[in-house]
Amino acid sequence: MKFRVERDVLAEAVSWTARSLSPRPPVPVLAGLLIRAESGTLSLASFDYEISARLEIAADVLEEGTVLVSGRLLADICRSLPSAPVEVTTDGSKVTLTCRNSRFNLATMPEAEYPELPRLPDVSGVVDGEAFAQAVSQVIIAASRDDTLPILTGVRLEIEDDLITLLATDRYRLALREVSWKPSTPGISTTALVKAKTLNEVAKTLGGAGELNIAFSPDSELIGFESGGRRTTSLLVDGDYPKIRSLFPETTPIHAMVQTPLLAEAVRRVSLVAERNTPVRLAFTEGQVTLDAGTGEDAQASEVIEAMLDGDDITVAFNPQYLGEGLGAFNSPYVRFSFTSPPKPAVISAQDEATGDDRGDYRYLLMPVRLPNQ
Template identity: 85%
Template structure:
């Protein structure tokens, strides 16, 4: 095999394909990238029995062939090369990379031992990549990071006709985001549980390339994403996701509206004195909300900012990290807090002005922290 390709093109392709390789693969060949050169095209692929990634780039192919080479090492080498064309050539069980005065010799792996890559399912529909990427970023903050509860490390995708609803929870908070798409089959009704880590990678690496194709297998075992010539598949998380939609209250008699950026900064400042596992308290009253943290002989902080309250005065306390992450996910000028009673979860939603209706396409439900008497 022998080919020539621009360094920047090769480095970007290798880095993207190798991004999901496990640092401790179950078998050595799964640490490799499968590279095929044929008819002016270079294809790169990776697979770890759970996630696969594939892409093609143009290349000047002098001799066709296939090699399997260490993915992470190749990515490191490509990023370190000078900005110039890279020539790659195999000789026996060695592959040589030459770029100006730099030369690397790498050992190849037996490509015959590499597992067959999964066949991507047929495309189920298309979604705007940037809109999907934003939706994912707003939801994955609520996904659990505890691998002992694998179901909660996933994001549930509920698809009903032209609407995709993303849901995630770690038992202390819940995020719901709706985004429209163009399904191939009108009236489609299905669901999938995708690892939050996988969706995050898709959002970061495929979301900016325009339309994003989503493919779901009929047996609900595999999901695929494709955009800009890049394709990735992932096994779905197995198990029944809890029915978390029921946690959203049917009615909320108390509403408070606060300017988002002002509240984010106030929470950040007051949280500086919130010791580990202590809460930030929020006291809503007519015209303002007062935030405070710290107790007794320890450091204390308080700050009052403008707020609009509709309903009775209410005081609640929240984990400052969960509160900050939730507020940071909103890009609206105002956020709206919808309460039932102090011990019950609060629903935070977007609002474009201080007295308008809230938008419900993104909702962040947060459990209060019990306050000491």
Template identity: 80%
Template sequence: MKFSVDRDVLAEAVTWTARSLSPRPPVPVLSGLLLKAGSGTVSLSSFDYEISANLQFAADVAEEGTVLVSGRLLADICRSLPSAPVEIATDGAKITLSCRNSRFNLATMPENDYPELPALPPIGGVVDGGAFAQAVSQVIIAASRDDTLPILTGVRIEFEGETMTLLSTDRYRLAMRELTWRPSSAGLSTSVLVKARTLNEVARTLGSGGDLSIALSDANELIGFESGGRRTTSLLVDGDYPKIRSLFPDATPIHASVRTADLVEAVRRVSLVAERNTPIRMAFTEGTLALDAGTGEDAQASEAIEATLTGEPITVAFNPHYLSEGLGAFTTDHVRFSFTTPPKPAVVSAQQDADGEELTDYRYLLMPVRLPNQ
């Protein structure tokens, strides 16, 4: 095998493919990247039995061939090379990388031991990559990071006609985002559970490439994503996801609207004195939201900002980290808090302005911390 390609093209391709490599591969060959040079193109692949990645790029191929080489080492080398054409050629049991005056010799791995990558399932539909990336960023904040509960480390994606719904929860909060997509079949109705970190990687690396194709297997075991000549597949999380939609209240008699930027800054300042497991208290009255944290002889902080209230005054308390993460997911000028009673979950949603209507495509449900008098 022998080919040459611009250093920037090679480094970007190798870096993206190497992202899927496991830090602790089950077998040594799965630490490698598989390079296949054909007529005018080079294919790069990685696989760890759970996640696969594959892309192709144009190159000046002098000799066709296949080689397996350490992926992380190759990525480190490619990023360190000067900005110039790179030539890669096999030399017996090694490959040689040459770029200007730099030259590296790497041992190859037995490509015959490398497993075959799973085929991309049938394309279930297409979604705008940017909209999908934003939806994922809004939802994954509520996914659990506790691997002892693998079900909750996933994001449930429901497909119903032209509507795609993403849901996640860690038992203390819940995020739900709806967006439109273009299904291949008008009557498509299914759901999958994808690891949040996998979905986040897909959104970050494929979301900017325009349309994103989503592939769904008939056996409901595998999901695939493809955009801009890059594709990745992932095994789905096995298990029954809790029916969390029912946690959203049917009616909320108390509503409050707050300017997003003002609230984000106020929460950031007040939470400086909120020690671990200490909540921020929020007292909503007509025209004002008062925030405070800290008790007794410890440090204390308070701040009041403008708010619009509909319904009875209400005082609630929230985990400051969960509250900050939720507020950071909103892009509108105002956010709306909807309440039933103080001990019940609150729903945070978007509003374009103080008197505007609630936008329900993204909702963030937050469990309050019970106060002593509640």
């Protein structure tokens, strides 16, 4: 095998494909990248039995062939090379990379032992990549990071015709975001539970390439994403996701509207004195909300900012990290808090200042911290 390609193109392709490599592969060959050169095209692939990644780039192929080499080492080498064309050749069990005066020899891995990559299922529909990436970023903050509860480390995708609903929860908060898409089959109805980490990687690396193809396998075991000549597949998380939609209250008699950046900054400042497992308290009254944290002889902080209140005065307390992450997920100038009572979950949503309407495509439900007098 022998090919030549620009260093920046090769480095970016190797880096993206190597992202899917497991730090502790179940078998040694899965630490490798499978590189195939043929008829002016270079394909790179990685697989760890759960996630696969594959892309194609144009290259000057002088001799066709296939080789398996250590993915992480190759990525490190490509990043370190000078900005110039890279020539890659194979000679027996060695691969040689030459770039200007730099030369690296790598040992090959047994290609025959490499498993066959799963095929991308038929495309189920197309979504705007940027819109999908934004939806993912807003929802994954609520996914659990506790691997002892694998189901809650996933994001549930609910597809009903031309609408995708993303849901995630860690039992203390819940995020829901809706995004439109164009299904290949009108009236499609299906669900998928995808690891939040995998979905985040897809959103970050494929979301900016325009339209994103999403493919569901007929056996509901695999999901695939494809955009800009790159494709990745992932096994779905197995198990029954809790029915969390019912946690959203049907009626909320108390509403408060606050400027998003003002509140986010106030929460950040006041929470500096909130020690581990202590909340930030928000007291909503007509025209303002008072934030405070800290108790007794410990450090204390408070801040007052403007707020519009519709309903009775209410005081609630939240985990400052969960509240801060939730506010950071909104890109609207105002957020709306919807309450039933202090001990019950609060719902935060984007607020349209001009009309006062609740923009319901993204909702963030947060469990309050119970105060002593509640």
